[in-house]
Amino acid sequence: MKRLHVLAATIFLSLNTFGQTKEDSIQFNKISTEILNNGKAYNELRDLTKNIGHRLSGSAAYEKAVQWAAQQLRDAGADKVWLQEVMIPVWERGKESLQIKTNTGKWKSLKMLSLGNSEGTGGKDISGEIIMVKSLDEYEKLPAEKVKDKIVFFNYPFSQSYIETFKGYSDAAKYRVNAASLTAKKGGKFAIIRSLSSAFDDVPHTGAMRYENDHKIPAVAIGSSVADELEILLKSQKVTAKLNSNCGMKGEKLSHSVIGEITGKKDKSVIVVGGHLDSWDVGEGAHDDGTGIVQSIEVLRTFKKLGIQNNHTIRVVCFANEENGVKGGIQYGKTAKENDEKHLFAIESDAGGFTPRGIALEMDETKRKQIQSWKPLFLPYGAYDFENKYSGTDIYPLKDMGVPAVELVPDSQRYFDIHHTEEDTFEKINRRELLLGATVMTQLIYMVDKNW
Amino acid sequence: MKRLHVLAATIFLSLNTFGQTKEDSIQFNKISTEILNNGKAYNELRDLTKNIGHRLSGSAAYEKAVQWAAQQLRDAGADKVWLQEVMIPVWERGKESLQIKTNTGKWKSLKMLSLGNSEGTGGKDISGEIIMVKSLDEYEKLPAEKVKDKIVFFNYPFSQSYIETFKGYSDAAKYRVNAASLTAKKGGKFAIIRSLSSAFDDVPHTGAMRYENDHKIPAVAIGSSVADELEILLKSQKVTAKLNSNCGMKGEKLSHSVIGEITGKKDKSVIVVGGHLDSWDVGEGAHDDGTGIVQSIEVLRTFKKLGIQNNHTIRVVCFANEENGVKGGIQYGKTAKENDEKHLFAIESDAGGFTPRGIALEMDETKRKQIQSWKPLFLPYGAYDFENKYSGTDIYPLKDMGVPAVELVPDSQRYFDIHHTEEDTFEKINRRELLLGATVMTQLIYMVDKNW
Structure with a gap:
């Protein structure tokens, strides 16, 4: 009997739900x-x-x-x-350029974008030797004297393993947000990051960065294929980067x-x-x-x-x-x-x-x-x-x-x-x-x- | 007691399933x-x-x-x-062209593709007045003498209402498959179809058509925006079409x-x-x-x-x-x-x-x-x-x-x-x-x- 009661109640509820569901549907x-x-x-x-x-x-x-x-x-x-x-x-962004020089002695332009909110170089050239790190861990281990007067290249790849790409984005976002402040802390001149990009192309991605204090050095992004090429160059030789940019808060x-x-x-x-x-x-x-x-x-x-x-x-x-x-x-x-x-x-x-x-x-x-x-x-x-x-x-x-x-x-x-x-x-x-x-x-x- | 037995069995099954699921996962x-x-x-x-x-x-x-x-x-x-x-x-397709002539007396080329498996015009011009139908129903109602020697334009739109677009495709596919045979049956010269396209652009879509018997007349497709323009023209005037194509079964x-x-x-x-x-x-x-x-x-x-x-x-x-x-x-x-x-x-x-x-x-x-x-x-x-x-x-x-x-x-x-x-x-x-x-x-x- 209980079974039947339950059944009757279920049918009644179903009908009710069904009626509402049908109207909504x-x-x-x-x-x-x-x-x-x-x-x-x-x-x-x-x-x-x-x-x-x-x-x-x-x-x-x-x-x-x-x-x-x-x-x-x-x-x-x-x-x-x-x-x-x-x-x-x-x-505002204004005009900007990033060039690199290798063993050949010739300057070569890279496709780049200053990160949003970043200060620029005030229209002057700033240059220095590039050092690359693949992760924050690696950067933390670098003594300040190795970073001083250098350009730090944070080459952290966007993870392809997550099914929802927002997770890959969140994972990599700290590089975009913090690269400049981290570099400034150890005396570097400016920061370059690998773009927060799921694509394998030369397109740079901008996006917001943040300064922790008043020592505001520039940060720029390069596309993932450009980052890969730079990584290969850095394995065999010294590479100098030169940034000229006009961006900044107004x-x-x-x-x-x-x-x-x-x-x-x-x-x-x-x-x-x-x-x-x-x-x-x-x-x-x-x-x-x-x-x-x-x-x-x-x-x-x-x-x-x-x-x-x-x-x-x-x-x-x-x-x-x-x-x-x-x-x-x-x-x-x-x-x-x-x-x-x-x-x-x-x-x-x-x-x-x-x-x-x-x-x-x-x-x-x-x-x-x-x-x-x-x-x-x-x-x-x-x-x-x-x-x-x-x-x-x-x-x-x-x-x-x-x-x-x-x-x-x-x-x-x-x-x-x-x-x-x-x-x-x-x-x-x-x-x-x-x-x-x-x-x-x-x-x-x-x-x-x-x-x- | 029964309840407990069921519970025990459920837990056992869950554990078993869980073990397997974890390995598979x-x-x-x-x-x-x-x-x-x-x-x-x-x-x-x-x-x-x-x-x-x-x-x-x-x-x-x-x-x-x-x-x-x-x-x-x-x-x-x-x-x-x-x-x-x-x-x-x-x-094989070969060279092909579709032109229309309105009141202005000038020929204008339309972007088009012959449908796959269609016979062509053998490199000769075939021309005639276009009559438009919006559906098979409308076509069925046309007496043969109204179709004879005409070009039939099947302007059936791809339905945007289905969530799964394959349903819209299936719904419209009969026009592509049958337009030529239907037109031939009532003595028309060739068929033009509105492409099976969910886009609103001028891009023609090819795809397989079929002949019901040996009276094989050509069938071609035009893009949806081209079809819309043709429809507007046909409301105010007589439009002649001219097809020249070389496609056919080899x-x-x-x-x-x-x-x-x-x-x-x-x-x-x-x-x-x-x-x-x-x-x-x-x-x-x-x-x-x-x-x-x-x-x-x-x-x-x-x-x-x-x-x-x-x-x-x-x-x-x-x-x-x-x-x-x-x-x-x-x-x-x-x-x-x-x-x-x-x-x-x-x-x-x-x-x-x-x-x-x-x-x-x-x-x-x-x-x-x-x-x-x-x-x-x-x-x-x-x-x-x-x-x-x-x-x-x-x-x-x-x-x-x-x-x-x-x-x-x-x-x-x-x-x-x-x-x-x-x-x-x-x-x-x-x-x-x-x-x-x-x-x-x-x-x-x-x-x-x-x-x-």
Whole structure:
């Protein structure tokens, strides 16, 4: 008898769940059909990348992007669009060159990029003998006198062994962040790093570095094949490097994040969806993070287009200055706290516009399990992985305030071939992959808005 | 008490499973680490695509590819390499052009490709007025006198609504296969189809068509943006098309599939892993199906390199003539039957070298469930989908003989942007995606070889 009771209860629950699941499943299909057929994210991204291009914080292009984003949000049907003031650092690159000289006595130019936030040589030549280390361990063991007046070449390879390339990136990131300070500590003149790149080519990758103190020497990156060639040269001879660069910090400036929202029909608690509007100053900032911007706008447009009643306010935030300061994200969190705005949920897309594979969830276990229970709805759209526990860089201030925070998890295989390089262009975007990412984001927000 | 017995049994099973799973999990990691770091598939594919290029059945390039594949198999460590004779059809394209004339009276060339297996115009101009239909239904309703002496333009769009693009492809394929015969039946002069393309560009896609009888009129494809432009023109005016082409069937020829194997240590039953060595005569046949070839060779190399003892014979088959006849696959099945060779399992990779998402399984339910029970081992490698029930084109004769047959399921979003076009080049391949596909194939063969 007990068995039968259990069976009856199970059937009842199944029917109930089935009814709800069916309704949600129909809505999921409407969202996907709308976005895959009529989505504007791809064409918007073409406009952003080709007509504005890269848009580093503080640049004229970034200010153009601010106006552009505000207009897109209005066009997408936002009830309200505004700019949020934020003080951002201004870093400029300027002209730069790295040359090496071997036994032949001739100088040869290497393809290079100064790392973001690095000071330059002030337009003067700085030169010295290159010494190479393959790891931090090896560097730690070097006595200071062996480093003094030298150029330190950190030739740490990006690990190919991880399946998720973000792990390889995290593993190697300390070299980019710390190379200059480590070199300065032992009296070296400047640092060269092997790029944080999963590709085997000559393309240099920039990205943020940090100084530990006021002794600020330059740091530059070279592509992985250039690093390999340099390693071979160094095995047989002395190699001298000469750097001439003009980059450096040029103070701060008032700029803006761009915000647009559709007002909640039941209450004004906020669901944030966003990416960062700035990019590095090379390539077109397509995957990083033009895709996050146009996907977030697509979410808003789709709610309006399909006439989905949003219980809560759905707010798109195009964050300023993620790349070299996260000032936009920090300011957003601060303002939310000051205004005592209730935030229900935040989702960020900042891992490239590739085919989606899941959602990373950073929140209490009850809410986490609830979202994980929706997995069967997402499976037909290729999102199956709800196991990661992290969220995005721009929404961490919200996360730290206790807001459930998530990040779209796209396939990561191609990202670090082009990340922070000249190659991060619109041509590297696939329309369907980009739109599927926007689809999964919209579906998740639909579920959160309905159930929370 | 019963409850406790069940519990005890469950724990025992778990421990047992855990022990086995741990050993397999370690082997999976070894396979992935080896392939992602030392895999040769990417460089081999560069060699095949750049030094041989496209390789249609019957072409000199295909014969070069036969010698190339045999050498790669020897280099990978095959115990035995041989060529399997197969009679293949020879279709040649030759020079071709499609022009249209509107109200302006001027002829304008359209980017086009004759469909594979289509007869041409014999180097003469054939011209006539274009009539457009958007679907087969619409065409069926047209009376023959409206079609007579006309050019029929089948402008059926590739559906963007399916998540798996192969469904959109299957849905539209009948237009490519049947357009010529349908047009001929009602007295039309030749057929133009909108390409089976998920992209919105001017790139034409070729691919196999078929004649129902001896009245063989030409069929050609135009890109989707060209089709859109033609549709707009046809709304306002009469448009004449003129085709001049030299393509056609040039009989048959003796050629070869290429086979290499490592002999089974316990018995000689065979596990087949393969792809097709031929390609269409445009682009470089990179994703279709250079990737399947180099991934299959990578499987063999990895078994040898890691010293994995294979219980059964692991046989790589580089099939001839998949694209316009499947003669290689059919001959392989026939020979296997004649020689009474026991085949344990067959896996094909012919859906592009994109990031893997799963394995499609076509076999009895017991074996299917067994493979599905291995899913937790594959999840860390991004393969989660073991629900599809199909296998590959070249191994269907084996499947029809009762051999459990599977196909690698890579992400499908990008494939039909470039499938059968000039754009299917090595540059469209991502090294890590290609190698991850080879990894999952090797892992699955390891499991089958060990457990069956």
